[in-house]
Amino acid sequence: FEARMKRALPGEQFTYVVEPKVDGLSVALLYEHGRLERGATRGDGRYGEDVTHNLMTVRSIPRHLHGPLATCTALEVRGEIFMWRQAFDKLNRGLEAEGEAPFANPRNAAAGSVRQKDPRITASRPLDIFIYGVSYAEPDPFKGHSQAMEQLLASGFLLDPKDRKRTLERYRRRCADIEGAIVVCREVEATRDEIGCDCDGVVVKVDAIEQQRRLGSTTHHPRWAIAYKFPARQATSIIRKIDINVGRTGALTPTALLDPVEIAGATISRATLHNADEIERLDVREGDTVLIERAGDVIPHILRVIQEKRPSHSTPFRFPTQCPICGAEAFRPEGEVVSRCTNSACLARLKESLLHFGVRRAMDIEHLGEAVVEQLVDRTLVREFADLYRLDVATLAELERLAQKSATNLYNATQGSKGRGLSRLLFALGIRYVGEHVAAILAQHYGSMDRLEQAPEAELSEIYGIGPRIAQSVALYFRQPENRRQIKQLR
Ligand SMILES: [Zn+2]
Missing domain, CATH: 1.10.150.20 (5' to 3' exonuclease, C-terminal subdomain)
Incomplete structure (x- = not known):
């Protein structure tokens, strides 16, 4: 990476910033005269849905910037909406207690919450934002990326001194040279479980905005940044059985029982399958070899079936239409993903x-x-x-x-x-x-x-x-x- 930088701008020195790559939903926030005017999801470099009203309910997104940045006529901030793992677990426990389907992982929970139709629901979700860029500023007051981030944090993106995000911000570091940046990358990787939110890698950026400008970007990526993805915590195993449990609300929930396999120090023998739709989407069958992923402390989930290893006699899994415990009819209301045992005395x-x-x-x-x-x-x-x-x-x-x-x-x-x-x-x-x-x-x-x-x-x-x-x-x-x-x- 550095060699490429040096070829592009010969004879120049570079200072780098290392940032954790938080796994969530990318958004763009437009401020005009310091006031939040518009917020949109962003995917694949394109603007997605307008979610302004929902983003306004996120506590750590200021509606008004304070300090010098409030004078910018226009300022577009990029960030990742995410959920802390602890808050995510609590949210899921709450959803389950109310008989609703839990989220598969913090990323889905964050994305689902931002895309809500009702901003009141978004407001009730424990969302946070990790800012990582300024795509546009008029007039542009920034000389360096790290300076821009610091000023933004000071203008409202970082809450009181007890804000947990301070622990996350500690992973954003300015490094005098590429060796220093590599050391920080390794450090983030080694302590990724302590960060408290899902983080799938790091991004190394050239700090000076002026150099960034001269380096420019390709059609897809800026040339002044490089992402390093942590090795995924995945493994393959064989599904011995798809087990159906019946919950308190009568919900039939499938779980894949696997041949035990080691992922990042933990032995995994079961993976969640959520519901019938998920089984159908993945087309998982008993006997299949599957790729599973473990993220944080969440129960592992199945990413995909390895088709080449499917046994020749395999048949699609048929989700039971009857309660496996009492035999009563299982009913799945139109538009819902969960089927339930209809017998209240089950x-x-x-x-x-x-x-x-x-x-x-x-x-x-x-x-x-x-x-x-x-x-x-x-x-x-x-x-x-x-x-x-x-x-x-x-x-x-x-x-x-x-x-x-x-x-x-x-x-x-x-x-x-x-x-x-x-x-x-x-x-x-x-x-x-x-x-x-x-x-x-x-x-x-x-x-x-x-x-x-x-x-x-x-x-x-x-x-x-x-x-x-x-x-x-x-x-x-x-x-x-x-x-x-x-x-x-x-x-
Ligand atoms: Zn039953």
């Missing part, structure tokens, strides 16, 4: 529901783990939530691997969960779309289960923070005589 759903009922953020019943729930349901000791409270120590002590002492603990934990309050009970019931936050709003608004049970759908949807979809789901839930009977049992 034992798989019951087990998941009981587990959810007992989690810390719901009724907080310690010791109510998977092994216990499994036995309680299989031995027909529990068929609904209220049954949990009818169990006595003697019955619990008969369960396998549950000593007298643990049985007493579980009993006490269960009885002790009776006074958790309306909000947590609502969350624990596992009503579709009613996560912790929605449960709190409903509890606050109605104050009692009786009043909530009577609430008509139209009234529910009037409440601030309750959309029509939630209102419909809550009203539907309380219309079912079986649900009302079960709640009555809990009093």
Whole structure:
């Protein structure tokens, strides 16, 4: 790279900037007189959708630049919208708790959030931006790339001193020569897991804008920058079986069980397949050799099938039209990607529901783990939530691997969960779309289960923070005589 630079501009010295290449969605932000006027997605060097209103909700994108840059008549900033891995995990847990499909990876989550039709949804997503360029400035106040980035950060792209992005900005370094740049590249690669967001490589840029200008660009890339992609954390393995799990909301989720394979220090034996559409899109079949990728701490996903290695007798995977646990019909509503078991008494759903009922953020019943729930349901000791409270120590002590002492603990934990309050009970019931936050709003608004049970759908949807979809789901839930009977049992 340096040799090429030297050939292009003989006899000149170069200073470089090394930047992490954050894996997200590229956007361009146009500021006029310091005011954010337009924001668009960018892909393959072209402008994509206008997402101005959505980008305005991202906390670390200033609507107004402060400082000297506010005087530029026009300034176009390039950046990558991304999600911190921790925030991504939390978002996915929330989506799952509300019965929605989680995102495959932080990049998809960031892209999906920016492309939302409703800016309020974008606003609720934990998005951040990593800026990496100025494509246009009038008048142009910048001499160097690093100087431009510093000024932009100071004018609003970096928040308070506790902003986590400071850790990321530490990876952006100015180097006096190419050797220094190489050292920094290696350092970023070695510590990529500590960055806290997905980062698929580094970019080395010539710092001086004036040199950049003379170097120019090809039709695709600027000549003054070079990207170095980290070796991908991928491996191939064979799918032994495609397993279908049934979740609390009845959702049928497929998982690929793989021959164990080592990727970046972790042994991988399963990969997510998300839903029927994904299986169809990839055309994955049992027995296929597949390329899998592990990004961060996320469950690995399948990139593609290696067709040449497909066994000759292989047949396309047929997504079950029946629940693999209870045999009831699985239904996939028009326009949705998830099929669900239609049997509300499905034992798989019951087990998941009981587990959810007992989690810390719901009724907080310690010791109510998977092994216990499994036995309680299989031995027909529990068929609904209220049954949990009818169990006595003697019955619990008969369960396998549950000593007298643990049985007493579980009993006490269960009885002790009776006074958790309306909000947590609502969350624990596992009503579709009613996560912790929605449960709190409903509890606050109605104050009692009786009043909530009577609430008509139209009234529910009037409440601030309750959309029509939630209102419909809550009203539907309380219309079912079986649900009302079960709640009555809990009093
Ligand atoms: Zn079922």
